[in-house]
Amino acid sequence: MKIDCPVCKRKSSLEFTTKTDNIPFFGDIMESVIKCQECGYRHSDIICLERKDPMQYSLVLDKDNLKARVIKSQSTTLSIPELGLKVEPGPQSQGYVSNVEGVLNRFNDAVKTAQNFAESKKIKDNAAKILEEIEKIKIGKNKVTLIVGDPFGHSMIIHKDAIKRELNEDEIKKLKTGFNIIAN
Ligand SMILES: [Zn+2]
Known part of the structure; x- marks a missing residue:
């Protein structure tokens, strides 16, 4: 090839x-x-x-589950609602196998990039606050929820405390797929 x-x-x-x-x-x-x-x-x-049903996994993060495996496909939406963090699929989305800590590091890098490019002090300060919150998660001082949603069901969090449930039709419609859909 x-x-x-x-x-x-x-x-x-x-x-x-x-x-x-x-x-x-x-x-x-x-x-x-x-x-x-x-x-x-x-x-x-x-x-x-394998073909899968639309699925969502959520896990309340703690310092003891940072090593939980996370499988993220190209069509996945990752979010931490408590921090207002969300990564939606787009043409540049990548799939990967990582763990909770790896996902937090990616969020951390994305926030840092936003902070560097921000022009207003307000956005820079807000980014600094979020970076602090991410650090607190890693030492178990911030109990937030990581949510992994995938309309194609290819993604998951592997941990005994992870809550798995099927997405309903309304939720599926709200999720981006990362593919361009041409409407008639
Ligand atoms: Zn090249």
């Missing part, structure tokens, strides 16, 4: 690799990674090899 890099435009510089994994109680997944040999551009996704 020879593809040109969408970032540096060099010819046939992309390497495509896949890795399959079996997740207990979940099934087989395939992680695909596209990587540019020249500029380091990387895009990954998780493909679930």
